[in-house]
Every structure is written in C-alpha cells, then in structure tokens.
Amino acid sequence: MNDEPGRGSAVPTSFRQGVREAALDAATRQLANVGWDQIRFGHIAAEVGVSRPTLYAEFGNKDGFGEALVQHEAQRFLVGITTILYDSQIAPLSAVKAAVSYTFAEADQSPVTRAILTSGTVDGRTSDSLLPFITTRGAPVMASVNGGLLVWFSEQCEHTPARELVEGVDVIVRVVVSYLLAQESDHKQSTERIGRLVTKLMPELSTSLI
Incomplete structure (x- = not known):
C-alpha cells in the first residue's frame, strides 16, 4: 500500500480499512514463525508499505493491535x-x-x-x-x-x-x-x-x- 495520505490530510475510510486488514494479515503470517514479543510495528509497516505512525494512529499501541x-x-x-x-x-x-x-x-x-x-x-x-x-x-x-x-x-x-x-x-x-x-x-x-x-x-x- 503506497498511496498513504500526506500529513494533515483527511484519511479515507477505505484506506484505513485496507491498512488495518493488511497489517493484521501480515501479523498473522509473521506469527507462524516468531512469537508475539518479536512482532514489531516497524516490520509490519514495512511489509504493508505504510509508516509506523500510521499503524499507531490506527491501533493506538501494540496492546490495541493484539486485541484487534x-x-x-x-x-x-x-x-x-x-x-x-x-x-x-x-x-x-x-x-x-x-x-x-x-x-x-x-x-x-x-x-x-x-x-x-x-x-x-x-x-x-x-x-x-x-x-x-x-x-x-x-x-x-x-x-x-x-x-x-x-x-x-x-x-x-x-x-x-x-x-x-x-x-x-x-x-x-x-x-x-x-x-x-x-x-x-x-x-x-x-x-x-x-x-x-x-x-x-x-x-x-x-x-x-x-
């Protein structure tokens, strides 16, 4: 996902949903090989093609990500x-x-x-x-x-x-x-x-x- 909105611009709902689904799917794939403690927002962001702040904005923190x-x-x-x-x-x-x-x-x-x-x-x-x-x-x-x-x-x-x-x-x-x-x-x-x-x-x- 490379069409990330610029800072200060409104984030379309479709983009947020796409990021959310892609990030959760990426985490599921990574958990097949590593433990939850080894999951990093930076790795997820890189795989999805967005910035770490974008993931933090969507999930709040790692606990929020785990619950989601x-x-x-x-x-x-x-x-x-x-x-x-x-x-x-x-x-x-x-x-x-x-x-x-x-x-x-x-x-x-x-x-x-x-x-x-x-x-x-x-x-x-x-x-x-x-x-x-x-x-x-x-x-x-x-x-x-x-x-x-x-x-x-x-x-x-x-x-x-x-x-x-x-x-x-x-x-x-x-x-x-x-x-x-x-x-x-x-x-x-x-x-x-x-x-x-x-x-x-x-x-x-x-x-x-x-």
Missing part, C-alpha cells in the same frame, strides 16, 4: 465455518466434515486461531503475552461456535430431542479441540473419525439430503 488481531482471527474463523455449513450444494454430513477440515487447516495456519479454539493454550511460536487478549475473546468465540452449531444441527435434525442436540454438539466440539491439542498430523483420518462420531450422535443427519 485476536478479534480479526476470531471473526474470520466464524465466518468461514458459517459459510461452509450453510453451503446449499453440500450434503449436511459432508458440510460437517468440511467444517472440521477447515478448522484443522485454520489452526495449522494461524497460531492465534489455534489458541482461541483451545482456550488459550499457546504453542511455542506464540508468546504468552497474547494470552490476555485470547482469554478475553476466546470464550465468546467458542460460545458463538457452540451456539451456531446448535442452531444448524437443530435445522438439520428436526426430530432429534433438544437435549440430545445440546449434548451432541458439546461432545463434537470437545473432540475437535482434543485433536487440536494432540496436534494430530493426519487431518484427513481425524476428520473421518469425527464424521463417524457425528453420525452416531446425530443419526438423523446422515439421512438428510441437500
């Missing part, structure tokens, strides 16, 4: 899961497995997403200094995941008792998280196992059509 990063990754994950589950071209059971596969892929690519999904468990690439932001945002994200899954399963399994749906969703989420914590390398096999578990917990789902 966790919120950004959480929202991106929720949108991705929702999009997959409500794809009308995919059979319900296939949609669940696609959502599980997406979860594994996102956790591999983003240490922040992995930490959010595992309630703040941070791997060696992500510093504990991000934990306060993850703790703040992680619980609401998981509540949104559980709530969204419950609504979706309720729509797909209309004849399944509500209590079974609630318990089933809870088990499914816990199992996925356990695989993330175990850092299973064969995601395809793990996804198939979870798919079989889902059919046992929600047998009505396997009879649902597109």
Whole structure:
C-alpha cells in the first residue's frame, strides 16, 4: 500500500480499512514463525508499505493491535465455518466434515486461531503475552461456535430431542479441540473419525439430503 495520505490530510475510510486488514494479515503470517514479543510495528509497516505512525494512529499501541488481531482471527474463523455449513450444494454430513477440515487447516495456519479454539493454550511460536487478549475473546468465540452449531444441527435434525442436540454438539466440539491439542498430523483420518462420531450422535443427519 503506497498511496498513504500526506500529513494533515483527511484519511479515507477505505484506506484505513485496507491498512488495518493488511497489517493484521501480515501479523498473522509473521506469527507462524516468531512469537508475539518479536512482532514489531516497524516490520509490519514495512511489509504493508505504510509508516509506523500510521499503524499507531490506527491501533493506538501494540496492546490495541493484539486485541484487534485476536478479534480479526476470531471473526474470520466464524465466518468461514458459517459459510461452509450453510453451503446449499453440500450434503449436511459432508458440510460437517468440511467444517472440521477447515478448522484443522485454520489452526495449522494461524497460531492465534489455534489458541482461541483451545482456550488459550499457546504453542511455542506464540508468546504468552497474547494470552490476555485470547482469554478475553476466546470464550465468546467458542460460545458463538457452540451456539451456531446448535442452531444448524437443530435445522438439520428436526426430530432429534433438544437435549440430545445440546449434548451432541458439546461432545463434537470437545473432540475437535482434543485433536487440536494432540496436534494430530493426519487431518484427513481425524476428520473421518469425527464424521463417524457425528453420525452416531446425530443419526438423523446422515439421512438428510441437500
């Protein structure tokens, strides 16, 4: 991004949004290799193509940047899961497995997403200094995941008792998280196992059509 407004000029909303997204994406990429303590505004600014003052103006300080990063990754994950589950071209059971596969892929690519999904468990690439932001945002994200899954399963399994749906969703989420914590390398096999578990917990789902 090289079209940075001059000092004293009004900053267009579109430019600010573009800088914000580019900076958060750059930080996510860098966190794949270094810890949060090693992330520097100067490095982010250089990658994005703006000045350090521009980033400070947008995020305030590094704490503000960290909070925005966790919120950004959480929202991106929720949108991705929702999009997959409500794809009308995919059979319900296939949609669940696609959502599980997406979860594994996102956790591999983003240490922040992995930490959010595992309630703040941070791997060696992500510093504990991000934990306060993850703790703040992680619980609401998981509540949104559980709530969204419950609504979706309720729509797909209309004849399944509500209590079974609630318990089933809870088990499914816990199992996925356990695989993330175990850092299973064969995601395809793990996804198939979870798919079989889902059919046992929600047998009505396997009879649902597109």
